[in-house]
Amino acid sequence: MKAVHFGAGNIGRGFIGLLLHEAGYEVVFADVNADLIDAITAADSYDVHEVGAGGRTKTVTGFRAVNSAADEAALIEEIATADVVTTAVGPNVLRFVAPVIAKGLLARSSGSPRLAVMACENAISATDTLAAEIRSSAGDSAVTVDERAVFANTAVDRIVPGQDPAAGIDVTVETFCEWVIESTPFGGATPVIPGATFVDALGPYIERKLFTVNTGHATAAYAGFAAGHQRIAEAFADPEVRDLVERVLRETSALLVAKHELDPAEQDAYREKILARFANDALPDTVVRVGRQPLRKLSRDERFIGPASQLAERGMLTDDLVEAIGVALRFDAPEDPESVELQQLLADLAPAAFVERVTGLPPEHPLTPHLVEVVASR
Numbered sequence: 398m399k400a401v402h403f404g405a406g407n408i409g410r411g412f413i414g415l416l417l418h419e420a421g422y423e424v425v426f427a428d429v430n431a432d433l434i435d436a437i438t439a440a441d442s443y444d445v446h447e448v449g450a451g452g453r454t455k456t457v458t459g460f461r462a463v464n465s466a467a468d469e470a471a472l473i474e475e476i477a478t479a480d481v482v483t484t485a486v487g488p489n490v491l492r493f494v495a496p497v498i499a500k501g502l503l504a505r506s507s508g509s510p511r512l513a514v515m516a517c518e519n520a521i522s523a524t525d526t527l528a529a530e531i532r533s534s535a536g537d538s539a540v541t542v543d544e545r546a547v548f549a550n551t552a553v554d555r556i557v558p559g560q561d562p563a564a565g566i567d568v569t570v571e572t573f574c575e576w577v578i579e580s581t582p583f584g585g586a587t588p589v590i591p592g593a594t595f596v597d598a599l600g601p602y603i604e605r606k607l608f609t610v611n612t613g614h615a616t617a618a619y620a621g622f623a624a625g626h627q628r629i630a631e632a633f634a635d636p637e638v639r640d641l642v643e644r645v646l647r648e649t650s651a652l653l654v655a656k657h658e659l660d661p662a663e664q665d666a667y668r669e670k671i672l673a674r675f676a677n678d679a680l681p682d683t684v685v686r687v688g689r690q691p692l693r694k695l696s697r698d699e700r701f702i703g704p705a706s707q708l709a710e711r712g713m714l715t716d717d718l719v720e721a722i723g724v725a726l727r728f729d730a731p732e733d734p735e736s737v738e739l740q741q742l743l744a745d746l747a748p749a750a751f752v753e754r755v756t757g758l759p760p761e762h763p764l765t766p767h768l769v770e771v772v773a774s775r
């Protein structure tokens with residue numbers, strides 16, 4: 398069995414590549430970073446170091462690498478003969494990997510089994526987004542794409558911090574990981590990936606994950622940044638930061654319980670487990686990494702505006718989420734292009750125009766006046 402995985406970064410090597418390897422797949426990493434591809438090609442194995450209680454080191458072997466910017470023909474051939482294609486490139490990059498996946502699908506022999514395509518990104522329905530880009534790239538052959546591929550959405554959860562350059566291609570990760578994949582598109586013939594969980598309906602899982610883990614983590618990052626902390630564990634040890642994170646997650650939990658009819662006690666336990674993960678002092682994670690790309694994180698369906706808008710539509714409380722959004726506006730990290738753009742937009746636009754442009758919410762939405770107020774008063 399062969400898997401082609403786009404994005405040989407933190408999640409690629411430290412999570413999805415590892416689980417595919419453990420499932421018995423030969424993994425072909427595709428990436429645009431030539432130095433990384435050379436390093437992977439030169440290695441026979443790499444280690445994934447799990448840190449924190451019960452952490453172990455796992456070794457990945459049986460992989461190859463293709464430079465997707467330089468060797469499209471080789472990549473098309475790999476996709477044409479693969480069983481699985483996964484991505485962990487970032488939600489905004491999916492449109493750039495779609496054309497070569499379309500070409501690989503069209504190059505498959507018509508008798509081949511259908512290719513399982515799964516985007517492993519922090520975004521709702523990321524595989525649907527990728528599939529739409531692949532169909533659009535295939536043009537008149539879009540029907541053939543759907544005959545030859547099965548598209549399944551996924552939710553991925555493992556904190557993988559930025560890596561020490563001296564570690565080569567080894568990766569340090571937390572012990573926890575969860576890969577949830579929707580099963581219905583496979584019609585009963587799901588790929589065999591023991592480390593993944595297949596579920597009929599992914600909606601509750603991805604919203605629970607994004608609106609708990611990611612909302613909480615990003616709140617810790619932005620509040621930590623505003624308070625002058627550099628590391629996430631250090632920020633989370635600050636009582637004021639932790640208090641805001643806990644308040645915000647009580648609001649998102651109220652939404653998740655109401656919307657998905659989750660058991661409140663189970664959601665409380667899930668939230669507590671996640672708070673303990675943020676406190677993991679063995680993870681060398683920074684507020685700048687976790688806060689990266691603030692414009693993506695403040696967009697319409699993402700971890701802040703997604704839950705806050707739904708709460709407001711239900712007439713439920715949003716005060717703590719709005720406070721966290723206000724704190725996010727203070728994220729000013731020159732090394733992050735979206736942070737620079739965020740600060741420029743704040744300087745250039747009136748509060749109402751800023752809210753509409755960044756969050757995508759129309760003026761008449763019940764959340765909008767609260768956001769305009771927080772932008773105006775910052």
Ligand SMILES: NC(=O)C1=CN([C@@H]2O[C@H](COP(=O)(O)OP(=O)(O)OC[C@H]3O[C@@H](n4cnc5c(N)ncnc54)[C@H](O)[C@@H]3O)[C@@H](O)[C@H]2O)C=CC1
Binds near residue numbers: 409427487553555
């Ligand atoms: N790091 C984490 O803790 C988690 C990250 N995620 C999600 O996983 C995805 C990847 O995140 P990370 O691994 O942290 O990022 P990363 O920056 O470590 O890795 C992304 C990789 O994609 C490569 N890439 C960029 N453009 C490409 C292209 N056109 N074709 C092929 N490769 C390309 C980059 O060179 C890089 O190696 C994101 O969607 C993120 O939200 C999800 C859960 C946890």
Ligand SMILES: O=P(O)(O)OC[C@H]1O[C@](O)(CO)[C@@H](O)[C@@H]1O
Binds near residue numbers: 554555556610687689
């Ligand atoms: O690109 P993003 O959305 O910041 O992804 C990284 C995030 O994913 C998570 O690791 C959770 O799985 C976050 O806690 C982390 O900050």
